[in-house]
Amino acid sequence: MYRALFPRDVFAEIDRLQRDMRQAADLSPSIRGLPRDGFPALNVGSTDRALEIYAFAPGIDPASLEVTLERGLLTIAGERKGFTPRPEDKATLHINERFEGAFRRVMTLPEDADPEGVEAKLSNGLLHITVQRQVAAQPRRITVQ
Secondary structure, three states: OEOOOOOOOHHHHHHHHHHHHHHHHOOOOEOOOOOOOOOOEEEEEEOOOEEEEEEEOOOOOHHHOEEEEEOOEEEEEEEEOOOOOOHHHOOOEOOOOOOOEEEEEEEEOOOOEEEEEEEEEEEOOEEEEEEEEOHHHOOOOOOOO
């Protein structure tokens, strides 16, 4: 189904091989880890009260997403359907850069993450996950008497 746009696109093949090798050697990032390639792309930040995770997942059906938090590991898993021309259209796919298929992103959360205080919302291809920090870990003001 896939044919190169040019008969010998060596640089595209080298780029694909580098991506595949990098993905095979990729380790799970922690909340403070280095940025890694993967799908969905993540932005992770924190406040005194919560961790904020944004996963950029356009074209994902909310029913196909699974977000779990177990023993300090946050997992985002699902599947994105691909687009391929129908055989009866007799179309040729020249370039296919859009990720399709099953995906899974796993990250380690800090010890003060509250497993009971997790919310996930998907809107316009942006998955926003809020993980509350445990109350005991939140800063509080002490009144001086």
